[in-house]
Amino acid sequence: xxxxxxxxxxxxxxxxxxxxxxxxxxxxxxxxxxxxxxxxxxxxxxxxxxxxxxxxxxxxxxxxxxxxxxxxxxxxxxxxxxxxxxxxxxxxxxxxxxx
Numbered sequence: 001x002x003x004x005x006x007x008x009x010x011x012x013x014x015x016x017x018x019x020x021x022x023x024x025x026x027x028x029x030x031x032x033x034x035x036x037x038x039x040x041x042x043x044x045x046x047x048x049x050x051x052x053x054x055x056x057x058x059x060x061x062x063x064x065x066x067x068x069x070x071x072x073x074x075x076x077x078x079x080x081x082x083x084x085x086x087x088x089x090x091x092x093x094x095x096x097x098x099x
Contacts, residue, residue: 004039004058008048019058 006018022039029036039058046053 002060003042004060005046006055006057013051014046014048014053014055019056022058 004019004022006014006020008014019039019041023041026036026039030038037060039060042057042059044055044057046055046057
């Protein structure tokens with residue numbers, strides 16, 4: 001079973017509504033007849049960093065198909081920003097070398 005929890009902030013606890021978004025999209029795709037990963041909304045007590053939080057989370061049988069790979073969108077965006085920064089610094093370096 002795969003469980004998805006909303007964002008966690010060490011000061012505020014569990015914040016955000018990502019798991020509710022997944023349920024809304026799940027139900028909408030079901031209505032539209034689109035094949036998709038099905039989620040269940042679960043109410044739970046979660047212990048993180050020694051504290052217990054009363055929250056909601058999503059559960060699904062699997063996050064991806066066997067042999068399929070996935071990466072978070074945030075990771076892709078972060079990686080692209082790093083490459084953009086490296087490229088811009090390289091361009092500045094070339095300008096300095098060609099003075």
